[in-house]
Amino acid sequence: MKVSKSDCVFGAIAAASGLLCFWLGGVGAVRAALGHAGGLLILVLPQLAAGLLIGGLVQELVDREKVSRLLGTQSGLVGLSLATAAGMVTPGGPFTSFPLVYALWIAGADAGALIAYVAAWALIGLNRLIVWELPFMGADFTVLRFVVCLPLPLIAGLIARWLVQVTPLKLREVPGE
Amino acid sequence: MIWIVTGIWLVTGALAVWVHRRQGKAGLRRSGGFAVSQGRALALRLPLAMLAASFLAQALPIEHIASVIGPQSGLIGIVLAAGLGGFMPGGPMTSFPIALIVYEGGAGTPQIVALLAGWSIFAMHRVLAYEAPIMGWAFVALRMSACAVLPVLAGLFAQAALAVSEGLQIGPAIF
Numbered sequence: 332m333k334v335s336k337s338d339c340v341f342g343a344i345a346a347a348s349g350l351l352c353f354w355l356g357g358v359g360a361v362r363a364a365l366g367h368a369g370g371l372l373i374l375v376l377p378q379l380a381a382g383l384l385i386g387g388l389v390q391e392l393v394d395r396e397k398v399s400r401l402l403g404t405q406s407g408l409v410g411l412s413l414a415t416a417a418g419m420v421t422p423g424g425p426f427t428s429f430p431l432v433y434a435l436w437i438a439g440a441d442a443g444a445l446i447a448y449v450a451a452w453a454l455i456g457l458n459r460l461i462v463w464e465l466p467f468m469g470a471d472f473t474v475l476r477f478v479v480c481l482p483l484p485l486i487a488g489l490i491a492r493w494l495v496q497v498t499p500l501k502l503r504e505v506p507g508e
Numbered sequence: 509m510i511w512i513v514t515g516i517w518l519v520t521g522a523l524a525v526w527v528h529r530r531q532g533k534a535g536l537r538r539s540g541g542f543a544v545s546q547g548r549a550l551a552l553r554l555p556l557a558m559l560a561a562s563f564l565a566q567a568l569p570i571e572h573i574a575s576v577i578g579p580q581s582g583l584i585g586i587v588l589a590a591g592l593g594g595f596m597p598g599g600p601m602t603s604f605p606i607a608l609i610v611y612e613g614g615a616g617t618p619q620i621v622a623l624l625a626g627w628s629i630f631a632m633h634r635v636l637a638y639e640a641p642i643m644g645w646a647f648v649a650l651r652m653s654a655c656a657v658l659p660v661l662a663g664l665f666a667q668a669a670l671a672v673s674e675g676l677q678i679g680p681a682i683f
Contacts, residue, residue: 334552337641341556344636348563355567364562371558371599379554381516383546387539388523391531424599425638427516430546433642446651449639450658453628459600464624467604468611471678476621479665483625483658491654500650 379426386430390437399439404492406444411488414444418451418484421458428452442495442502447488454480550641557637564633565602574613581619586663589619593626593659599634603627617670617678622663629655 353361402410421428432445440448455477464473494500527535573592577585596603607627611620630652640648670678 335549338552338556341553341560341636341641345556345560345563348560348567352563352567360566361563364559364566367565368555368558368562371562372555375558377513378516379550380543380547381513381520383543384520384539385516385523386546387542388520388527390542391527391535391539392523425634429638429642433546436643436647442647442650445647446654449651450629450655453631454625454658454662463600463604467608468620468624472617472620475617475666475669475678476624476662479621479669480625480658480662483661486661487651487654487658490657491650494650494653498653500653501646502650503644503646 375424375426378424382427382430385427386434389431390434393434393438396439398435402435402440402444404441404443406441408485410441410444411447411485414440414448414488415451415484418448418453419455419457421448421452421456436502441492443488443492445502446491447484450487451484454483546642553641554637557633557641560636561633574610574615577610577615577619577623579616579619581616582667583660583664585616585619586622586667587660589615589623590626590659590663593623593628594630594632596623596627596631603631611679618663618667621666622659625662626659629658 349361349364352364356363400406402414406413418428421431428449432449435448436445460473460477464476468476495502524536524539527539531538577589577592581588596606603624607620607624610623615623635648639651
């Protein structure tokens with residue numbers, strides 16, 4: 332297997348946080364963290380595999396022209412609203428949503444739409460709201476948080492489009508072209 | 509948990525049937541190729557990232573923050589909570605229990621809204637484990653900048669909503 336530069340960065344971060352964990356919590360904390368990471372990996376792998384396949388399949392299904400018309404730079408507020416709605420209903424964890432973001436990026440969605448999508452999925456994703464927030468935080472709190480967060484993905488998308496125009500922050504070229 | 513996995517695979521299966529109908533075997537082969545090449549790129553990175561997130565979850569002191577972000581802490585508390593949320597490690601299975609502990613420990617409602625929004629948006633474990641490996645650091649930088657003010661906005665909106673609807677009492681759910 333080829334070890335890339337980015338793999339080395341992740342290795343270094345894991346080693347540094349491991350040392351910090353050992354320094355603050357001793358062998359017990361390190362052992363607990365190892366068990367947690369192992370369990371998490373087993374839990375996540377079947378979902379990640381499905382997420383990657385969904386990313387690949389969606390690329391075959393979506394029509395590039397349609398995506399860039401609906402979610403491209405010229406798509407305006409309608410594009411951002413569509414991206415927000417899509418993010419809200421995307422089920423599953425980051426292992427399913429990010430392969431999908433990648434697929435939309437390749438298909439021609441612009442930075443504003445992609446970021447509105449990620450923000451909506453993260454902030455007001457219905458899946459997590461129902462599965463996690465409702466049972467833990469109660470209905471009153473969940474409704475309040477949902478309502479105040481509803482307009483935020485649009486704001487993030489607008490800020491992203493503005494940043495791309497006035498600052499050096501940009502998406503790199505679409506890979507694999 | 510099982511039904512989530514089953515549901516995701518059902519969606520995957522349905523999409524595969526759809527692709528097969530429209531593009532035949534070649535379409536399925538291209539989809540599989542994309543998944544395998546992405547998976548290969550993640551094979552080493554993902555376990556390392558999960559290891560790092562788990563180490564951090566053990567090392568950070570979580571219970572002591574409630575007092576700092578109480579209901580009277582206002583904008584400063586909201587900003588602090590939003591920042592703290594970004595450093596809250598782990599997925600929803602660890603973050604919501606932590607948020608509830610902090611809430612019951614005496615943190616204010618707008619501050620907890622900001623905390624959870626900060627966690628949703630910045631969650632460094634998610635950035636390290638999925639976003640950076642899949643989308644690249646340029647995307648991460650742009651998204652972080654565009655989303656930087658959102659958790660604070662969420663906290664302020666929540667504070668305003670609570671102030672407008674006087675008498676609306678929202679506190680930690682009692683079990």
